[in-house]
Amino acid sequence: MNTTNLKGVIDSLVDVFWAGGINNSYTIIEEISQLWIFRLIARKDNPQGEFHQDYLINIPAQDLWYYLKEFIELNKLDQEPIENEKALKEVLLVLNNAVRSLKNIYPEFRVEYMKDISFTVTNPRVIVKAHKIVDDFFQEHELTLMGELYGELLKTITTIGQWGQYVTPKHVIQPIVEMLAPRSEETVLDPACGSGGFLLETYNYLKGKEGSVNVNLYGADFDPTMARLAVYNLIFHDISNFSITHADSLAEGTITKNYDVIMVNPPFSIRYTDYLTNLIGGNSVRTTDQLFIELSIALLKELGRAAIIVPEGILFGNKSEFRRRLIGDYRIEGIVSLPQGIFKPFTLVKTSILFLSKWQNVRHQLATPCVWFYEISQESSTATGEGSFTDLLLRWKSRQRDWERWQQLSEQGTEKPQESFQPPKQWPFKKFFFVNHEELENNNFNLSMSHYKNVEEEIVAHVTPKELILTIQELDQEIQKNLQELNELLEDSKWQENKKEDQHEQMNQEKEEKTTVSEPENLDQIEAMDLYEGPLEIPQQFHKLFEKFSFPQQKLLETFYYENRPLAGHEATKLIQDTLKAHGYSKKFSVQEGKKSIEFFEVFGMLEREQAEMMEFPRLPEQEGTKNILNFEAKTTIERWQVPEDFKRRGR
Structure with a gap:
């Protein structure tokens, strides 16, 4: 219909x-x-x-x-x-x-x-x-x-759930199912099943391929509402051979058996502090991004396979030991980079699909000899994120043959050792490439496709001396134009008068505050920020991007560097208000603008998010004739951001 x-x-x-x-x-x-x-x-x-x-x-x-x-x-x-x-x-x-x-x-x-x-x-x-x-x-x-x-x-769900859950689009689920290719008699699990999309598409895939379906479908979700929606979804599609559990998959004793196939799109970047299942081991505070990867590996049968949608931040940064263990002990079959905004309006976080299989007990010299990277570009998608995944499926099936071709071309072109990663000169494809184990180790086991793709583009983009001179001239003209605008602004008498009035007001305020016993909170940080004149120590490839930021955005990013601690969006925005005022910036920079800017920084890996537990609502005693508003016990969390250590290191 x-x-x-x-x-x-x-x-x-x-x-x-x-x-x-x-x-x-x-x-x-x-x-x-x-x-x-x-x-x-x-x-x-x-x-x-x-x-x-x-x-x-x-x-x-x-x-x-x-x-x-x-x-x-x-x-x-x-x-x-x-x-x-x-x-x-x-x-x-x-x-x-x-x-x-x-x-x-x-x-x-x-x-x-x-x-x-x-x-x-x-x-x-x-x-x-x-x-x-x-x-x-x-x-x-x-x-x-x-x-x-x-x-x-x-599809009418347009808001993210209480626990960070949302409905994964069908056009993302379908290629994942086809790439893992579940078979009859196999057991399939989604430990954060939501509305049951992965289980439904597994059933449809087998029905279309084999005619009859004889597969065991299992799902679990922490939210009882989502668990119920999964039950309804499968029933309305005339599926009966399934089991949906309302449970915390990461908790002790929730899931015990092993599965052939695991597919999951877990909630992103949530701090998990409860006691973990012994399948993972240890109970240190870690994010759900890492925990669901570890859980999936633990629940896989030997030679089982999994696909996990993860935020980009887990693929690089300060979790190199975790990635080293993944690459060394298990087989990373591939990483598919998804376009920005594919899960909007629920989240704008850049994501990738991690494909892996469990080869732990099958002894090989290297569990992961290479990692296959594939990019679903923004250009190949429509405004809703739906695009053709046909090429992805074809390349996935031929990746072993492509890897052999990659090795042959690499051997032909190795005249001298390369200082950084680059594809073989005769490699004809831009959408996908391979990174061998040695390169991964040299790059701190970085599994972000953009890390290698940026290097590749810088190397292969050959520029003639004449083109280089023209580029420098254009940049110089742009700098001169900006300097001229700045001088005009400085010569503006009204601006100067406003600034003097603001400075005078600030001096009076500081004199009044010195007479009190306590000093204003964060005064030291604000004064330090006012004295700062140079650029941040950010990686070189981000310098141009930083220059394009508005003045408040630059100061906002600086705040995270100087504070050197996790900050909530509203907290960081309020910290820069006095700084903006001292610089004569008269426009209002709202908390909402600050939050959007912070999420933008996060997309480029300049900041990383965490969710911290802040308080607990108590259950109030019932009183006759009085409505109990806080009639539940619940923990409240708050999102905070900080500069990743890896990002700082690359800027030094």
Whole structure:
């Protein structure tokens, strides 16, 4: 069916819930999912005979849909204005009674996180309208469309979940499944399964390839809502051979068995402080990026294979020992660099797909003789991130042959030792290349494709002396232009007067503050920043980029260097306010602008993120007649950023 028509139905359903005062995407999808279940299992033949209203109180789940339809029509609940308010309220009572009987039909509804499901909508008019939309649609279309329709429903999620989870796009999942190529009889796990996208595509892949599917699908998710969405997603696609667990995959005793294939897109850069499963070993504070890689390796069978979507930061920086162990003890099959923003609007963090296999007990001289890098460029994607992965799949299947060709060309072109990485002169491809074990070791086991790609571009971009002179002249003209603008600004009397007034005000303020017992917080850092005039010690390839930053952005980045500690976005932005004022900068630089700038720095590896635990909300004692607002116990975390040690080292 036309996707536009499916989207139209979903938009109508979602609009009903929004009009009813429900604007949380996850809540809306859960309510619609529960309603669809009753339509999926509905039977027209009534074993109790003719319709009678008392039967609705304890109606079996299979009979609910058509009985509810008759009840709505009999009481004219589908006509405005609705006068029978009593009958309207009974709709929710009937639905919630029927939900509890779903466990008699689906074993998946007997698990703990599915036992307490109910309709949380307090406005029964919403359910009545949604029931009609769904009923009208499936009177004209087959129930087999329900899976496809549910896929469109999941696309309405536009916000990241409480634990950093989001729905991984189908066009990213499909090539990963094809590259790992799961087979019948194998066990497949997603330890952070979300809505079950990897498990669903595994089923579709095997069904399309082999006709029949005999594979064991396993998923786990820390968020009970996402675990429920995964169950609904697989049920609506007519899949029964699966097991979804609501659990923290990283915790002790959660997952114990080994699997043939593991695919996961874990939450990024979250500090994990709970006691880890002994499969990983140790319980030091580390980010989920590293922990899910270690967990995947631990859960793989010998010769098992895994694909893990990771933020770029884990592939370089100060985790060289971790990467050395990965490369030395296991086989890195390949790294696919994804385009910036492929997971927007959920995150703009640059990501890659890490493919590895477990060769630990199979003795080889080198577990990873080379790493295959492939880039999905921004140009090959549409505005939504969807692009052709055909070439990726072809190159993946031919990578052993390409590696042999790479070695042959390397041997032909080795006239003298190279100081840094570069591809063989006759290598015809730009999208992918290989880096051997020796090169990896020489580069601190850096697994970021951009690290080698930048070097390659600098080497192969041959420039004639005449072109070089023209480039220098253009740069000189640009510098002279900037100097002229700066001089004009300095000569502006109004600007000078404002600056003197600000300085005078600042001096008065400092005199007043000196008379008090305590000094302003962070005064030393602010004064140090005002005295600083030179460029930051950042890597050379970032100098031009730094010059393009606005004045507040430059000062913001400097703050992280001088503080030399993790800073929250609002904290760093506030630290530079006095500095901007002292320099005569009159425009407002908001916390929101600061946060966006920090995320931009993070994209280029200038900053790295951490999530720190800040406080805990206590459970307040219940008082009669008093509404308990803080009626839950929960830990609150805050995101902070700091300059990576590796980035500092490269700038010295």
